Amino acid sequence: MPTPDPAATRAEPVRRAAAHPLYRDPSAPLDARVQDLLARMTLREKVGQVNQRMYGWDAYRLSPDGGYELTDALYAETDRFEGLGALYGLMRADAWSGVAHGSGPGAEDSAPLAELVQRHVVERSRLGIPALFVEEVPHGHMALDGTVLPVNLAVGATWDPALYERAAAHAAAELRARGGHVALVSALDISRDPRWGRTEECFGEDPHLAARLTEALVRGMQGDPAEYFAADKAPVVLKHFAGQGATVGGRNSAESELGHRELHEIHLPAARAGVRAGAAAVMAAYNEVDGMPCSGNRWLLTELLRADWGFEGLVMADGLAVDRLARITGDHVSAGALALDSGVDLSLWDRGFTLLEEAVERGLVREETLDRAVARVLRLKFRLRLFERPYTTARMPAGGEELSREVARAAVTLLRNDGVLPVAASVTRIAVLGPQAATTAHQSGDYTAPQRPGTGSSVLDALRRLAPAGLDVRHAPGCSLTGADLSGIPAAIAEAAASDLAVLVLGGSSARAPETEFDANGAALTVASEMTCGEGVDLAGLRLGDAQYALLDAVVATGTPTAVVLVQGRPHLVPDTAAALLTAWYPGPWGGDAIAEVLLGLSDPRGRLPLSVPRSVAQLPVYYNHKDTEYRGYADESAEPRYSFGHGLSYTSFDYGTPRTTGRTVEVDVTNTGRRYGRSTVQVYLRRLVTATWPRTLELCAFDGVGLEPGECRTLTLTLPEFTGTAEIRVAASAREALEAPGQSLTAPAATPR
Secondary structure: OOOOOHHHHHHHHHHHHHHOOHHHOOOOOHHHHHHHHHHOOOHHHHHHHOOOOOEHHHOEEEOOOOOEEEOHHHHHHHHHHOOOOEEEOOOOOOOOOOOOEOOEOOOOOHHHHHHHHHHHHHHHOOOOOOOEEEEEOOOOOOOOOOOOOOOHHHHHHHOOHHHHHHHHHHHHHHHHHOOOOEEEEEOOOOOOOOOOHHHHHOOOOOHHHHHHHHHHHHHHHHOOOOOOOOOOOOOEEEEEEOOHHHEHHHOOOOOEOOOHHHHHHHHOHHHHHHHHOOOOEEEEOOOEEOOEEHHHOHHHHHHHHHHHOOOOOEEEEOOOHHHHOHHHHOOHHHHHHHHHHHOOOEOOOOOHHHHHHHHHHOOOOOHHHHHHHHHHHHHHHHHOOOOOOOOOOOOOOOOHHHHHHHHHHHHOEEEEEOOOOOOOOOOOEEEEEOOOOOOOOOOOOOOOOOOOOOOOOOHHHHHHHHOOOOOEEEEEOOOOOOOOOOOOHHHHHHHHHOOOEEEEEEEOOOOOOOOOEEOOOOOEEEOOOOOOOOOOOOOOOOOOOHHHHHHHHHHHHOOOOEEEEEEOOOOOOOOOOOOEEEEOOOOOOOHHHHHHHHHHOOOOOOOOOOOOEOOOHHHOOOOOOOEOOOOOOOOOOOOOOOEOOOOOEOOOOEEEOOOEEEOOEEEEEEEEOOOOOEEEEEEEEEEEEEOOOOOEOOEEEEEEEEEEOOOOEEEEEEEOOOOOOEEEEEEEOOHHHHHHOOOEEEEOOOOOOO
16 A cells, blocks of 8 residues: 655645535634635636626627627626626616616516626636626616616605515515615615705605614615525615715705714614614715715724614715715725725725725735735625526516505605595596606606616596596696696696596606716706706795696686696695695606595505605795704794694594603504594604703604404504603694693603613
């Protein structure tokens, strides 16, 4: 028997480890796999993992056989760093990307395209590292054939976290079935000035409401906070962190003049809730906090987010935000170094992060800092099991259309009603008027992919389909969304005068048309003719198009009872001249069904305002939770909003019993005192009496919804937050009612250490 060679014996474990490295072992501890892979990487490969440089739609083109082929741009990008850290928007479809039906992947061919790209990335990587496919999921996956949900402002109007959790879970399952991995979702912006074009992306003006909905989003999309993600769950990037909703003048990307108290009390609770729920990532916002842009703000991204909150996930920069730091640092190399050192782990389209190898070599940032960022990127890839399952085999989930309808139903908010709604049995003819009446094109918000012809239902279509036999539904548009053309108003007047009820559907639009011009980060630059809302579309006022007001005045002047329906992405100023007013926000493609059901009384209006509606722009700001300062109103105008936060009417009535508080719980009996089923949203507000710092007028601290049959009574038990000092608890149906409701004094027990 030959004598074993000692050198060969010593080399055998090395050869075995090279053939079967630890990072390839799915049974090994996750952190051990990350560190093993990281130790094998070159500086160049590490830099590649923290870059998300190219637009996904530039990675493919249609091939002559009708399929897809990869582009030279993708080859160049993967050659640059011998792999690819992340790819943004492979399936994004809109006017900015130029992707539409016939030029991009739909539900059937998204997964094969994702596999084609991923195979190339893995083969090009020396270590076989797959890429993260990052997609926009603002209100459903922003891709051809993706289910479009109502926008966040409509979700806020539902006050229903459980419903939103189900919708978010569906969106995640669609994303993963198509080969996507990571979902970019707005959740953290708090609306403080409705002139801001991105108001539609906010859950509203209140931090508690936003926090509960952010938790629901994370639970729905990510599932249980386990180490690995299920095949139908997607890690969430919560955006934007932090304070972007406080931009001065309601102008996108403007400065945010925030003190630390305002930041902590208003703009950080939703982020804190998302982190506690296990959010995989956050996106650093464009705005600055105390003079430093978020992408370069070490206090925000490292000291607060990581050290104080214990966040272990990924921080992504917003599009081109790292390069903006060159205004501070002097060049792109040092801009990338500043962002990395401050806590950014993954770039978005920037040049600065592509130069990190030079930054390390020049001593501008330590390689250990880069290693931490790379480790977070790799950890997310391992948690998605991309090394074991780089290609999806999941099927598209069913039921998205009905979920979209359900959220839209819950969002429709009745603001005033002089008895004309629901439509009475005596009504035999309805005139459906206005520029939003017969179209679905403007029912969905910004960040919406092109829809196939025939998708969705307009208000007119739905009323004709759902109306009882014998109800004649007539139509005239009257005017367009923008401009002052009055030529269509006479026909609308004629229809209204000959009808028993006029339904006037007005509003705005965030629809990006092909003629829209875009900034480098995709924000609208020169807007299309009907675009009055969305990213980059900020307003100095909150008026509708001039012709819409002329149409409203003319229809009301006929004497026919009129119900106004608003389809909008922000509150607009509408006078209380009509008998009824309701808002559906942007309810999605099937929002017409939800609106028609409420008008006809087939469903009860469930929505409650997620933000205050001003009387005039000159009042701004009008959010309810301002500091409790004893100031007077204006000499020429009320200082109070036209409709307060939390307001919303039902077709029935409710009675709230006297609240009963025990420790940190409050119980209240809710009775339906009307003649039909309805849902009430019980809102609990805190009014601080004795505090260490000046208090706010009111703070929403708990809420719950309950559906009741006529005469039914149920007891709701709500949990109060921890607080210090002495306060009053007020239970009401809106912030305005809470100001007038009797309060129950409560001295808080000592707060539990965090």
